[in-house]
Amino acid sequence: MNDFTPSRRSFLAGSAAAGASLVIGLNAKGALAAGHDGALVPNPFVKIAPDGTVTVIIKHFEMGQGTTTGLATLVAEEMDADWDALQIEFAPADASKYANTLFGMQGTGGSTAMANSYMQYRQAGAAARAMLMEAASLEWAVRASEITIDKGVVRHGDVSAGFGELVGKVKETAEPPSEPILKEPKDFKLIGQDLLPRKDTPAKTDGTAIFAMDVAPEGAIYAVMARAPRFGGTVASLDDSAALEVPGVSAVKETPKGVVVYATDTWAAMQGRDALSIEWDFSNAEGRSTEEMEAEYAAALDGDGPVARDDAGVAEALETGTAVEAEFDFPFLAHAPMETMNCVVQAKDGKVHIWDGSQFPTVTQMAVGAVTGVGPENTSIETVYAGGSFGRRANMDSDYHVEAAMAAIALGTDQPVKLVWTREDDVRGGYYRPMVKHRVKMAVGADGKLAAWQSDVASKSIFTGTPMEEMIVHDGVDHSTVEGVSDTQYAIPAMKVSVRNMETPVPVLWWRSVGHSHSGYAMEVAMDMAAEAAGADPVAFREELLAGSPRLLGVLKLAAEKAGWGNDLPDGWGRGVAVHPSFNSYVAQVAEVSTDADGRVKLERIVAAVDCGVAVNPDVIRAQVEGAIGYGLSHAMRQKITLDSGEVVQSNFPDYEPLRINDMPKIEVHIVASAEAPTGIGEPGLPPAAPAVANAIFAATGKRIMRLPMVDAGVEFA
Structure with missing residues (x-):
């Protein structure tokens, strides 16, 4: 297999x-x-x-x-x-x-x-x-x-x-x-x-809602898997004798994905896994640290790469205008949904049945049908609720479904097999938003207008090597790497955008808002820097560049109006703005922060304006925008995935810390009345949140934040 x-x-x-x-x-x-x-x-x-x-x-x-x-x-x-x-x-x-x-x-x-x-x-x-x-x-x-x-x-x-x-x-x-x-x-x-x-x-x-973690068919066998601690590693040798002595453990099997421990319950399986003695072969595994990878990304940006956009006049404008430069660093990010990956697979009588909160049923049917040999037509899925995903449950490998299917086949049983990932399994060995380095060069003309923009982006491609490659990757450019930049709605006279496709065994995947999660930050913080160089108000500077984009301009004006842009703030406070379109929806946000006597930052308020076409369920829209802001602030403030000799350092929420309730600012969401067809809302609220806060912190402290999470840039939160 x-x-x-x-x-x-x-x-x-x-x-x-x-x-x-x-x-x-x-x-x-x-x-x-x-x-x-x-x-x-x-x-x-x-x-x-x-x-x-x-x-x-x-x-x-x-x-x-x-x-x-x-x-x-x-x-x-x-x-x-x-x-x-x-x-x-x-x-x-x-x-x-x-x-x-x-x-x-x-x-x-x-x-x-x-x-x-x-x-x-x-x-x-x-x-x-x-x-x-x-x-x-x-x-x-x-x-x-x-x-x-x-x-x-x-x-x-x-x-x-x-x-x-x-x-x-x-x-x-x-x-x-x-x-x-x-x-x-x-x-x-x-x-x-x-x-x-x-x-x-x-x-x-x-409590009557059934999630995948609640599914417990009669006769189910519970399983967990030991995976290589470095991405790309494989099993060199295995001693399972101690694991088989653990009460409740019934079997240990090796599969192409790792070593599976079977037991009467998940806890026994986990104890059995801890007792395994495995030597790993890391000859094809990732062995670099985050610092080493960052150095390679920086070196790559000094060279050339595939070009996503190349307008005439960029080089000339950069030479003659007032130069503004920035280099942004974004870490790997885990999805970390509250319900970890798990599913139940039963292979019986030439058919396979799966119980799961299934996000990509067609892909799962094909993947599990191929691994088990029964084909997609004999693979059925009973879909239940899922406790979050943010993209994790929608990978093109159907990784945890395939693992469960392999576990069932390896054991040779027709009983249901429930495979469970722990939080540590997913944080240390799941999929990640790519690590990104984004270098921006801008030129502001003598007239105070933005004359040129150059973005060079280093990242591992999400779509290369997947079935969607032909649709998303063109001439070496994965559109998701530069979305929100090369197709910006700002009327920038001359723009050049290029990529460096970095390689690593670390698996990458779309993460809430995909490339917009980092491109929105780079665009909006850099745009603030350009406004500063031009001596212009940040909102007015953007408005002029968005004159030809009425819907994006509309949310910018609405957010600024509702937030009281231009009104005085208490001493030590700052106000920042960001606007970004994604998934055919338009979102602007104005953030307000305060600082205390020790320079610590507190997020006070975010005012959001959203245009997503017909608002079918306004309350759901508000909840989605609020949730996207909270999720976006989690990564912006403290979250990161780092590597030490190829192994993920973080393991659970204590060191991959999500937003705390005391961190959450007051949020106002204003929905534009629209007769346009409905567009996306699950993700568009995320991209403007972090840059709006970063721009507010600059307004309060004079400090630009080029590295996320913000705590790594020296920001201390109250």
């Missing part, structure tokens, strides 16, 4: 069916009119039971970001269903029905859930509504146009019926309309409603 990385061809072939039905899915005559147990199933996204219960099938899994509420809102709006009675259910792994229309496979990520499902789920609800109205029309011998629906009750004059009463009246030969009529925005009752109760809150509050 070998590691599985699908080729681009197999990746696309495995999800080719997705392109066949991008609107409401299956629509064969009569195929879905008669559902299971007498339910009406007009399309893959809606199920109406004889008791009137409407169930929305959620194709994007819920990891805390609110998709269960968002997608259900779209269906309920168009059906005029009763929100309080509406239920949700996770979709099975089936790309032919539930593909992300922007990915071409079933998957959640990239802040795409609402962007790709907005029309699809509205049409699904409208189609179901039309079928119920037609049934009522025939039953009551009235025109469908005279029928009204409100909160799941269908009416015509004094006659009424609940959805359930009409389910049995839908003819078996009936078919949903191919182009159902959608509501006008002026008629929305749920879309845009503030404080609409979230659909996942009750179950998460009373």
Whole structure:
């Protein structure tokens, strides 16, 4: 058995069916009119039971970001269903029905859930509504146009019926309309409603919500894995005798991923792992320290690399204008979701079943199907809730699923095998936001305007070597390395952006907001430096450069207005601004910080303005922006992953410290009213947070912060 990385061809072939039905899915005559147990199933996204219960099938899994509420809102709006009675259910792994229309496979990520499902789920609800109205029309011998629906009750004059009463009246030969009529925005009752109760809150509050860590099938065997302490290391020799003496440990097996310890429970498996004696072969492993890697990154920036953007006149402007230079250092970052990686795999009778909070079901089906030999068509996934991800659960290797499948095959059992990663496993041996060095050179002309910009970025590519390489990497440039820079909406007259593709066995992966997580910081701190060199107000300086980008300019003006930009602050306080577009959404933030007599910094307030198109669930949007700010400040203030002789130094939250409740500033989120199609919101709130705070710290102390985390740049927080 070998590691599985699908080729681009197999990746696309495995999800080719997705392109066949991008609107409401299956629509064969009569195929879905008669559902299971007498339910009406007009399309893959809606199920109406004889008791009137409407169930929305959620194709994007819920990891805390609110998709269960968002997608259900779209269906309920168009059906005029009763929100309080509406239920949700996770979709099975089936790309032919539930593909992300922007990915071409079933998957959640990239802040795409609402962007790709907005029309699809509205049409699904409208189609179901039309079928119920037609049934009522025939039953009551009235025109469908005279029928009204409100909160799941269908009416015509004094006659009424609940959805359930009409389910049995839908003819078996009936078919949903191919182009159902959608509501006008002026008629929305749920879309845009503030404080609409979230659909996942009750179950998460009373403990009935099932996460992957809760799954415990009868007869399950528990397992943990010993992995090489250096990336790229392999097992040279193994002595498992002491491990097998640990009470509860039943077996030890070596797999291509590492050494698996099996036991009656996770604790026994962990104790058994601690008792293993393993010699590792590090001949192909990473052996450098962070300091050594940083030196190599700096040396690489002194040379040439692939060019992402090369406008005319950059060199000339840099020679004649007032030079402004900065060099930014960003560390590796772990995702560290609260629920660590885990899943259950059962290989039985030529089929494989997986229980997991599955973010990329199509990739997992392909990967596990290949490793076990049963194929993706015989690999099913039962999706449950996940306690966060931030990109970690969406890797193209399906690493922890493959590990669990290998563990089951190595043991030769048809019992369920539950593989659990500890926090230390994931912090020390998971995937990371790449380490980045970003060198910026700018020129401010005699007229006080920004004349030129040059960015040179050193980073390991995220997408090179993956099935998405052909789509993301062009002429040696991984777009995610320079996104937010080479495609900036600032009207910079001359710009050059180049990359240095660094190599290391350390596995890298998208992390919340991907490249924007570092490019937004470099762009916005450097932009502040340019404004300073020009003697200009930071907001006014940006406004002039964004005159041709009305939506980005709009959030900048709104955030500045709501924050009281230009108003006086108490002594020792500072105010900073940052604005950054990502995932087709626009976010600006103004931060305020204070300093005490000892120079310690306290984050006081962040005012955010966001334009993400139609605000389907304003409360969810605010929560997402608040969460993204908190997550972004965690990495900006204290978090980093460093290496010592190739081994990760950090292991858990005490030394990979997240934001504390006393660190969290007061946050205000202002949402721009928009009729544009919904765009991403899970990630866009993160990129402006750190630079807005950094610019506020400069305003308060006169200190520019070029290295993250900020504590490594000498900032002490109160």
